[in-house]
Amino acid sequence: MYCKKCHTLLEEDSMICQKCKFNNDNNVIVKNKKDLDNLDKELKEGKRNHDYVFPSLIILAVITLAGLLLYSIKDTKSELKDIPLTTTQLIVEKDTKHEFIFNNIKLYYTDSFGSATSTIFLISNAAINITFRNIDITEYQQLLEANECLDSKLGDITAKTYAGDNSYSYLFMLNDEYYHITVNYTNNYEMNEQVTNEINKILNTITIKKSSK
DSSP states (O other): OOOOTOBOOTTTTTOOOOOOHHHHHHOOOOOOOOOHHHHHHHHHHHHHHHHHHHHHHHHHHHHHHHHHHHHHHHHHHHHHHHSSSOOHHHHHHHHHOEEETTEEEEEEEOOEEEEEEEEEEEEEEEEEEEEEEEEEEHHHHHHHHHHHHHHHHTTTTEEEEEETTTTEEEEEEETTEEEEEEEEESSSTTSSSSHHHHHHHHTOOOOOOOOOO
């Protein structure tokens, strides 16, 4: 191969002309050895600067992303802090069960209700309640005859049920004792679906109280 500038025959595998110092590879004119040395120095410094700039850009990008992530987490925590009560807490409180015992039967009610000796009542409106009575066989028979009773179930207990004015009742016999359970409410508006479901859940927890002996 000959030099593109002075047409001198180049040495094998050499792109720099030994006579005029012309770089036949990139068409850069090199006038003398000093220019060749300066060119080599510039190329090396350019590579060195590139080696520093590229990692710096990566580090800057990582720091920026980390800052955005921390801000997002902080903002999320702030939003959660403003919530007065989480759904999980509400469910846990609502599902807390309290035991109610009347003679030989036992039931469970949640925090929305309270209880007295023979009554489980809605805390927000005590007029909505469940009353428990023991009756004798005579009254039991009279109630069955006086009302249109339907077969029903309270948990695993077979019972008879009938409707009254702003109430509905259950009759059953257990261990030679007769029980009369009545759900009372003031009007249909207050006895909404949610309250009705809660009361049904309470009644369906009924079990026979185990003997302490």
